[in-house]
Amino acid sequence: MGxxxxxxxxxxxxxxxxxVTGKGQYVADVQLPNMTVAVLVRSxxxxxxxxxxxxxxxxxxxxxxxxYTGADLAADGVGTLPCAWPVTGKAGMASRExxxxxLAQGKVRHVGDPVALVVxxxxxxxxxxxxxxxxxxxxxxxxxxxxxxxxPGATAVFDDIPDNVCVDWEVGDSAATDLAFTKxxxxxxxxxxxxxxxxxxxxxRAAVGDYDRSRGKYTLWTxxxxxHIVKLLMGNVVLxxxxxxxxxxxxxxxxxxxxxxxxxxxxxxxxxxxGKIARPVKWVCERSEGFISDAHGRDHVSxxxxxxxxxxxxxxxxxxxxxxxxxYLSTFGPNxxxxxxxxxxxxxxxxxxxxxxxxxxFTNTIPxxxxxxxxxxxxxxxxxxxxxxxxxxxxxDRAEIRRRNMIPPDAYPYQTPVMLEYDSGDPGGCLxxxxxxxxxxxxxxxxxxxxxxxxxxxxGLTTYVEACGLAPSRIATRLGARGGLFESATxxxxxxxxxxxxxxxxxxxxxxxxxxxxxxxxxxxxxxxNIEVVFGDTDRVQFGLGTYGSRSAAVGGSALSKAADKVxxxxxxxxxxxxxAAETDIEFRDGRYTVRGTDMAKxxxxxxxxxxxxxxxxxxxxxxxxxxxxxxxPVNFTFPCGAHIAEVEIDPETGVVELLRYVAVxxxxxxxxxxIVAGQIHGGVVQGVGQALFEDCVYDQETGQLLSGSxxxxxxxxxxxxxxxxxxxxxxxxxxxPLGVKGCGEVGTIASPATVINAVVDAxxxxxxxxxxxxxxxxxxxxxxxxxGFTPAKAS
Amino acid sequence: xxxxxxxxxxxxxxxVEPHELLxxxxxxRLGMTGTHVGCDTSQCGACVVHLDGASVKSCTVLAxxxxxxxxxxxxxxxxxxxxxxxxxxxxxxxxxxxxxxxGMVMSAVDYARRxxxxxxxxxxxxxxxxxxxCTGYQNIVSAVLAGAAAMRAxxxx
Numbered sequence: 011m012g013x014x015x016x017x018x019x020x021x022x023x024x025x026x027x028x029x030v031t032g033k034g035q036y037v038a039d040v041q042l043p044n045m046t047v048a049v050l051v052r053s054x055x056x057x058x059x060x061x062x063x064x065x066x067x068x069x070x071x072x073x074x075x076x077x078y079t080g081a082d083l084a085a086d087g088v089g090t091l092p093c094a095w096p097v098t099g100k101a102g103m104a105s106r107e108x109x110x111x112x113l114a115q116g117k118v119r120h121v122g123d124p125v126a127l128v129v130x131x132x133x134x135x136x137x138x139x140x141x142x143x144x145x146x147x148x149x150x151x152x153x154x155x156x157x158x159x160x161x162p163g164a165t166a167v168f169d170d171i172p173d174n175v176c177v178d179w180e181v182g183d184s185a186a187t188d189l190a191f192t193k194x195x196x197x198x199x200x201x202x203x204x205x206x207x208x209x210x211x212x213x214x215r216a217a218v219g220d221y222d223r224s225r226g227k228y229t230l231w232t233x234x235x236x237x238h239i240v241k242l243l244m245g246n247v248v249l250x251x252x253x254x255x256x257x258x259x260x261x262x263x264x265x266x267x268x269x270x271x272x273x274x275x276x277x278x279x280x281x282x283x284x285g286k287i288a289r290p291v292k293w294v295c296e297r298s299e300g301f302i303s304d305a306h307g308r309d310h311v312s313x314x315x316x317x318x319x320x321x322x323x324x325x326x327x328x329x330x331x332x333x334x335x336x337x338y339l340s341t342f343g344p345n346x347x348x349x350x351x352x353x354x355x356x357x358x359x360x361x362x363x364x365x366x367x368x369x370x371x372f373t374n375t376i377p378x379x380x381x382x383x384x385x386x387x388x389x390x391x392x393x394x395x396x397x398x399x400x401x402x403x404x405x406x407d408r409a410e411i412r413r414r415n416m417i418p419p420d421a422y423p424y425q426t427p428v429m430l431e432y433d434s435g436d437p438g439g440c441l442x443x444x445x446x447x448x449x450x451x452x453x454x455x456x457x458x459x460x461x462x463x464x465x466x467x468x469x470g471l472t473t474y475v476e477a478c479g480l481a482p483s484r485i486a487t488r489l490g491a492r493g494g495l496f497e498s499a500t501x502x503x504x505x506x507x508x509x510x511x512x513x514x515x516x517x518x519x520x521x522x523x524x525x526x527x528x529x530x531x532x533x534x535x536x537x538x539x540n541i542e543v544v545f546g547d548t549d550r551v552q553f554g555l556g557t558y559g560s561r562s563a564a565v566g567g568s569a570l571s572k573a574a575d576k577v578x579x580x581x582x583x584x585x586x587x588x589x590x591a592a593e594t595d596i597e598f599r600d601g602r603y604t605v606r607g608t609d610m611a612k613x614x615x616x617x618x619x620x621x622x623x624x625x626x627x628x629x630x631x632x633x634x635x636x637x638x639x640x641x642x643x644p645v646n647f648t649f650p651c652g653a654h655i656a657e658v659e660i661d662p663e664t665g666v667v668e669l670l671r672y673v674a675v676x677x678x679x680x681x682x683x684x685x686i687v688a689g690q691i692h693g694g695v696v697q698g699v700g701q702a703l704f705e706d707c708v709y710d711q712e713t714g715q716l717l718s719g720s721x722x723x724x725x726x727x728x729x730x731x732x733x734x735x736x737x738x739x740x741x742x743x744x745x746x747x748p749l750g751v752k753g754c755g756e757v758g759t760i761a762s763p764a765t766v767i768n769a770v771v772d773a774x775x776x777x778x779x780x781x782x783x784x785x786x787x788x789x790x791x792x793x794x795x796x797x798x799g800f801t802p803a804k805a806s
Numbered sequence: 807x808x809x810x811x812x813x814x815x816x817x818x819x820x821x822v823e824p825h826e827l828l829x830x831x832x833x834x835r836l837g838m839t840g841t842h843v844g845c846d847t848s849q850c851g852a853c854v855v856h857l858d859g860a861s862v863k864s865c866t867v868l869a870x871x872x873x874x875x876x877x878x879x880x881x882x883x884x885x886x887x888x889x890x891x892x893x894x895x896x897x898x899x900x901x902x903x904x905x906x907x908x909g910m911v912m913s914a915v916d917y918a919r920r921x922x923x924x925x926x927x928x929x930x931x932x933x934x935x936x937x938x939x940c941t942g943y944q945n946i947v948s949a950v951l952a953g954a955a956a957m958r959a960x961x962x963x
Contacts (some may be wrong), residue, residue, distance in 0.1 A: 022896055029904025030892040032840020032880035033810050039839035133834075134825075196949070212844045212852060213905040264842070264905025265939050297845035519903030519940045688946055689899050696942030721849035729933040729943040746859060758942075 013366040016532020017060020017749070019513075020685035024543075025523040026515070035260040037216035037231045042290040045073050048280055050293070051126040051134040051143045052302065053118035053565060056152035056374040057165065060116060060145065065128060068142035073135030076287055077143065078127045078279075080115035088112065088282060091338070092247045094239070095345035097490040099177040104368070105490075106176050108168045109202045110338040111280075112248065112275035118147070119167055119337030120376050121716055125277050129291055137655050138320035152374040152714035156311050156332040159371040165489035167372040176370040177344055181352040182428050187365035190326025194317035198400035198432060204388045205784045206309035206707035208724055209381045211518075213264020214295040215304065219280035223288050227255045230281045235271040235516050236261040236556020239623025241548050242493075243341070248795065249282055260546040261517035267697070268380035269304045270518070271558040276303075301719040306488060306707055307381025309334035310347060310388050316361075316396050319749045321404045326363040327391065329355060333370045336377035343379050349489045350477070351386030356426035356473045357393045358651055360414040364427045375715045380558065382697055383476070383759040390474045392783075394764035397782055398470075398771065399566040408768075409445055416473070423745075430477055432649045433740045435438070437473050440675040441653040441804035443740055444471070447656035448673040456657070462801065469771025471653065472765040479564030479648035479744075479754040496643035497561070498554050499570035501530060501577050503636035505622035507615030509536065512639075513545040514554015515566035520755065521686045522562055528682055529567055529749070533574035533600025534614055552639065561754030564680060565646045568747045580636060581617045587628045588612050588620060648744045648752040652676035654695070654761040655771040663802045665792025667703055667770055674737045674761065679744045679752030681769050687754045688737045694758020695735045700727040702766035706785050725785075774798075809873040814882025820869070828864040828872065829853045832879060840880040840908050843935070851936030854909035855879045858906055861916035863935070880908035883915065890960055891915045891953035900949030904939035910936050918954035918963040926951065 015021055028673050065077040074390040091112060096105035109115075114123045123621040126143050130136035151165045158164060159174040191197065218231040228251055232806045234240050237258040263270060280291040333347030352366035352529075401411040402592055417424050418437050420681050424432045440567065444449070453469045460467035478488070483494035500512040511526050527541040553567070578598050585603030586593040595606050604611040619638040620627055657671040674691055681687050703727035708717040718724040735758075743750030763784060770786045771779060775799035782790065809817045813836070820862045822831055832838045832855070840863055844852035853864040856878040888896065891914050901907040910933070917932045918924065929950045930943070938946060957963035 025904070026886075026896040026901060027900055029907045030880075030888065030895050031884070032838075032908045034840075034904045035906075036839075036842070036905065038843070039833075041837065174889075210939060211905075212850065212903065212937065213842070214844065262904065264844075269941070297847065297850070368832050471950040507941070521902070567809065685899050689902060689941060692942035692944040693902065693940045694942075696944075719849045721845045722847045726849075726939070727942075728937065729947065730927075730930040732943060734944050734947075735942060 015538035016528055017680065017682050020683055021524065021528065021538060023521045024522065030111060036213055036262050036264055037055045037233050038294045039232050040218045040292065041219055042218065045290040045292055046129045046287065047133045048283065048291050048293040048616045049140045050276070051113065051128065051140045051145065053121060053123040053125055057150040057151050058118050058147035059150065060114060060118060060125065061148050062146045064144040065126065067144065067284060068128065068139040071135065071139045071142055074139045075129045075131065076112065076283065077139065078283060079125065080111055082111040083111060083113050084115060089248045089252065091273060091339060091652065092243055093339040093343060094493060095342045095491050097177055097179055097303060097344045097348045099179040099282045099484045103178060104767050105344045106171050107172065107339055112278045121344060121714055122339065122376060122430050124245030125500055129283055129287065132208045134713040142663060147531065152523065154373055154709050155710045156371050158372065158428045159373045160332065167374055171372065172707045174372045176339065176372055178367065179348045179368045180484065183363060183690055184365045187328055188256065189328045191317045191361040195320035196318045196404055198316045198318065198403055200396045200397055200781060201313045201397050202392065202395060202781060203783050204308045204310040205308045205701065206379055207308055207705055208301055208707050209269035209304060210726060211267055211269055214297055215270065215274065215276065216294040217277045217280045217290045218290060219284035220290040221285040221288055227257065227280055228285060228793055229257045229259065230277055231259045231261065232277050233263050235263065235266040235518060235558055237546055237548055238514065238554050239556055240273050240277055244278050244281065248278045249708045255548045260516055263516065266518045267382040268307065268384055268558060268739040269596040271556065271620060272305050272379055292651060298720045302716055305340040305376065305377050305379035306336065310426045312392055314392055314396050317401055318398050318404065319717060322363040322404050322411045322414055324359055327355060327361050329366040329650045331368045333368055334375060334378050335370050335372050336375045337372065337376050338776065340377035340379035342364065343377060345437060345490060345616055346380050346385045351389050353428050353430050353649060354386050354389035354475065354477060355393060355428050358417055359474045360417055362427060366428065382694065383756045384758065386476045386760045386765055390472065390760050391714040391764045393766060395781060398768050402775065409441065409450060410427045412441060412473055432475065433646055433745045435475065435651045435677055436740065436742050437653065440651065440740045441473055442679055443738055444653040444655050444673050447655070447675065447736060447738060450655065460659050464521055466662055466773040468771070470656045470765050470767065470769030470772055472768060473653045473759050475649055475651040476754060476756060477556040477647040477649055477762050478558030478560035479644055482563045482644050482646055494643065495555055496641050497565040497569045498639060498641050499566060499573045500552065500637065500639040501573040503577060503618045505619055507536065507618040508540040509534065510549045511541060511543045511570065513543060513566055513570065514551055515562040516546050516557040520557065520562060520690065525563065525682045525686060525785050526570055527568070529570050530574050533571065534577065535599070536614055536688065560755040563749065563751040564744065564747055564753050565642060565644055567749050567751055568644065569640050569642035571748045572642055573638045576638035576640060576801050577636060580638065581614065583632055584617045584620050584627065585612045588626055594721050608673045646748050648679060650676060650678045650752040650754065650757050652757060652761060654765040656765045658766065658769040658773055660773045660791060662795050662800060665788035665795060667786050667791060669699060669703065669733055669766065672733055674758065675738045675740050676757045677740050677752065678754040678757060679741065680750035681741065682751065683738060690754045691737045692735045694756060695762045695797050696727050696732050696758040698762030699732055699766055701784055702763045703785050807870045809870060811872045811874065812876040814878055822869040824870055826869040828869050829869040831869040832864060838879055838881055842905055842908055844905060849859040849937065851913060852906050852909040854912040854936065856912060856916065861913050880912060883911065884934045890956035891918065894953030894956060895949040898945050898949035898952055900941065900946045906936060906938045910938065914953060919951065924951055924954040
């Protein structure tokens with residue numbers, strides 16, 4: 011029975027039943043007795059001095075329980091929201107980490123910066139009071155784009171950081187790269203923008219704080235991907251609550267994509283306020299409020315050059331990027347455009363010399379942090395656009411130039427010139443399959459057919475690698491992480507043989523209740539239905555680092571595999587005693603401990619019962635009970651890779667890009683549940699397609715006002731805008747974790763922006779277009795077509 | 807304002823505020839949290855319910871206007887066993903985080919009842935007002951087609 015519901019089975023998800031019936035329990039659904047409602051007063055200005063905050067009139071309104079400002083937090087010793095992953099820049103320069111108080115003090119630094127917290131009996135009363143809080147601002151000039159932030163004399167976001175630079179970082183060998191460029195037969199160049207995005211999980215963020223005075227204990231319900239980290243950062247750094255007096259619960263969470271893997275001000279505010287008023291405090295973010303308070307993603311401006319020899323072989327790569335950090339550092343801010351970006355610049359290629367410089371800068375915009383893919387989509391976009399430019403300029407087929415430079419399968423483990431060592435992969439195999447599935451060779455005919463209908467057709471190709479399975483603690487801490495990145499899992503066997511699994515990871519769409527149970531079902535040979543998976547409650551799960559960076563299966567799943575192995579080992583001791591045989595003679599298979607070569611056996615249930623009813627039990631040498639916890643710290647990242655192909659058709663009259671076909675061939679390592687993996691890739695690809703064709707976070711460059719601040723203005727991909735994604739896997743198992751898994755959560759988003767834009771550029775190449783910035787909106791594409799002097803036949 | 811309506815096949819009498827939305831009445835007043843709120847501009851469709859048999863975004867309906875109305879939410883779609891559309895979402899992996907799911911299912915049921923000949927393009931067009939961030943819509947579309955076929959086979963559509 012283990013094999014039917016173990017690793018590799020496309021079994022349906024356990025968690026579905028509560029979601030399809032509306033029984034999911036999200037933070038906004040939490041109702042506690044005597045609960046109050048909180049609303050935040052947020053800055054309408056991108057940059058201003060706080061002259062005064064007058065709460066007198068607001069406090070007198072009906073239903074108001076309390077109003078707090080930054081001064082109240084300061085008086086109470088509330089700390090700053092911490093950055094958990096600073097980096098070290100050139101010449102040992104440490105990231106600058108300015109204070110980030112949960113309520114602004116002295117200055118506001120972005121539209122949406124929280125200024126006051128209003129707590130009232132009802133939402134309506136809280137809103138009314140928030141409108142009555144009088145804040146006097148001395149408005150300052152705002153610095154919005156990364157280029158503006160670096161101009162001489164630019165407004166300083168922080169008075170003590172006059173150049174607006176958080177860190178000036180580098181990786182690779184500058185001299186070796188310069189030397190490679192002196193030998194180049196051709197140098198391809200590109201300048202590009204990786205546009206700012208808003209992650210927009212469908213469930214807006216929410217938080218409920220509750221202080222139990224009788225026990226001196228705080229509970230925070232929050233929409234978080236990593237409740238244990240919130241507990242640690244908020245408890246230890248911000249609110250100074252001892253860890254045993256703080257419980258953080260993340261129940262059902264409606265999507266994360268990175269947006270919910272940061273410690274946010276609102277979490278600390280409702281927790282702190284619940285202690286002040288000794289009543290529960292609930293805050294539920296509105297969508298438009300989320301646009302100005304959720305950390306954003308991407309936002310790079312880059313220049314890069316690729317040196318090639320006369321055969322199109324890559325000799326060297328030089329990258330210079332400016333990355334936006336926003337108005338404060340979010341939890342992982344500086345790590346994203348550095349370690350998760352520069353270290354990926356080898357891609358799947360044998361480029362011998364690479365040098366990447368990244369300047370992370372402060373601006374008067376919402377903080378920027380990880381968003382699905384986090385650094386790796388940006389690296390892939392830059393590299394794969396640049397490779398296409400090189401291929402076009404040198405007249406080499408785009409698949410061929412990639413093949414000539416690809417790491418061959420027998421070169422793994424492969425040490426890149428930018429720190430990472432890839433353990434396994436076969437990107438060439440992925441490429442061959444993608445080319446065959448997408449009928450790359452047949453494209454010219456399809457292009458002709460489109461042309462006959464007056465349409466421009468293009469095909470685009472991308473190969474990629476990502477580093478995920480975050481992370482080996484030893485490497486991560488060397489790269490700046492202020493904490494380990496191992497994972498924990500507990501297998502709790504009940505007296506009757508059913509199992510509760512406690513995971514330190516979280517699940518907010520990934521289906522871990524199903525896949526974790528598959529790992530255990532396969533290991534212990536017990537039915538999938540006999541396993542329940544628990545996560546997201548720091549009082550139930552001892553510790554864990556949470557879910558992000560495609561780490562849950564590779565790190566959490568490996569911890570779970572270890573814990574199940576420990577259960578099997580202890581069970582073997584019990585069975586050996588029961589069967590009066592030597593431990594070494596007991597084999598465990600399909601849920602049965604058997605004396606080798608005999609039919610004498612005890613089932614897993616027999617052993618579980620014996621462990622809890624220890625009559626016939628070796629109590630003198632073995633503790634009763636059957637529960638094991640394991641911690642797993644990987645030795646390396648995992649490195650999914652693959653090849654994606656997109657085909658588009660452009661209507662030159664309207665500039666509308668239609669995505670006709672999308673083929674993804676990915677090496678995600680061992681697949682635990684093919685149905686779930688395909689679902690992750692469908693969703694990931696479409697999220698990247700969103701960036702490529704639709705989504706754009708637009709600020710007014712003068713005022714710092716967010717212009718795309720709602721679903722009316724920010725174009726989320728809809729059902730009628732995307733095709734089916736054709737998913738194939740081409741597996742090389744990870745060589746260093748017990749399951750061979752690599753991770754599948756981000757691959758789609760990493761590859762698809764570059765793939766789609768490569769197709770769009772190909773469709774426009776006959777007009778001399780070499781690059782299109784994202785999103786390739788109808789307006790942008792139409793202008794490119796018009797600027798090229800093309801007039802549609804019908805219009806002429 | 808006092809109103810009487812039929813909610814999930816049961817008569818309900820409620821005293822609502824003039825500004826109260828159907829979504830607010832369901833969630834905050836009646837504790838029916840299966841109807842989700844994912845935006846504030848009536849774009850996302852997470853709050854879709856049936857009003858007098860037709861799908862509506864419950865964030866666009868004033869509760870005070872519902873005297874005498876019949877409302878069905880995700881909680882009232884089935885009793886004990888899954889509705890064929892719920893079953894189809896489960897079988898086709900048509901959901902991930904589950905937040906958009908109640909609105910998707912309610913919208914899909916209305917589509918299946920209205921459309922005698924469901925098509926992939928038709929489903930995609932119909933679901934244009936329901937945003938999902940997780941699935942890329944692919945398995946949702948498969949689920950709606952399968953659910954519509956099952957509803958037809960069961961005589962519901």
